[in-house]
Amino acid sequence: MASSEAVVQGDWLRDHILPHDAHYYALARRLSASYEDADAICQTALCRTTEGDQWRRISDPPAYMMRLIFDLAVAGMEARLPPASAYVADTDQLPDAPVEILPPSADVTLAALSRLPTEAQQLLSAWRIEGLSCDALGHRFGLSPDAVTKAIARSLTALRNARYRAFCDPVQVCEWTDAFFGGVSQGQGGAR
Template identity: 25%
Template sequence: MAWLRDIDTWFADHVFAHDQQTRRYALRLVRNPEEAEELVQEAYARLFALENWAGIAHPHAFTLRIVRNLAIERFRRADVVRLDHGAMLHSLEIADQEPTPDIVAMDRSELNHVVKMLQEMPPRMREAMVLRRIEGLPPAQVAERMNISVSTVETHLIKALRLLMHKRTPPGETEARTEQAVRWECGERQERN
């Protein structure tokens, strides 16, 4: 089956093989077949959104954890919670404040993407961005360390930010992102003064 992607094969072997158990678990959590189906589908969608899906040690347990966390999110957002649902939610272990594994994996994936974009930048632009935004140096110290003027540092930072935003912005969101860039540029100038 050459038309299957690696993730499709992994999903079929490690996640979908436990589909009935996952659906029963979701139904036990929300006690509504339609909601249970939505939880399972959303969990599956989150799995397919992960870039490092192959690194998940226990895919079935990971999927159940996603379903559980999605159910808790739904209960918390609900305007009215039936008493039996409230009791069931109470019986679940209290969710810790740590990010869920799917969020950690997605954040890691996004961080890897940003690192790759930084590596593709021109060297001086990347150096200015790293010194200012990662090491947290003020613009004057960045300029001194790079042996350039503060306005040149700002120019490098603005170009770097625009490049990052351009590569990360989905089509149709360009206007909102441009407004963010303008606010960021103004903040940089105010901070310098």
């Protein structure tokens, strides 16, 4: 760097960067673990700002420095984080899950699924368990994507109705209820 350019860069630093030094250190201190880390972040930001000829193209030096300090601090935080694999349990070391983990409704759902027509069972199985798309299901079952969507909707409705019938006990015919509602409970449409 020529001496006249060094003077120009020094003037630029003095006029645009150094007056806001306290703000830079305050931000770095808030985002770092110690004063030493904050100082290192600010020094790194200053070095990156003055590298080469880049400083001439910065239109808002204080905003640029604040953003650079923020980015450096966040990069430092991310570097200190353990890898994502540290949070995942080693499944090979876990015991097999007991059967009791299944909710009681799982038996009802499986029973309801077994009462559906075979095509509906196969369609829901391929869609939910195998994760096939509508296009893949259409290819497998010889249906258009719209027909697949409608078939899935019909199958889910049938499954929901089968589960509902299994969970909800049928209403017992009661003389008192019929007398109170005027025969409505038996579907006679009496007056309310």
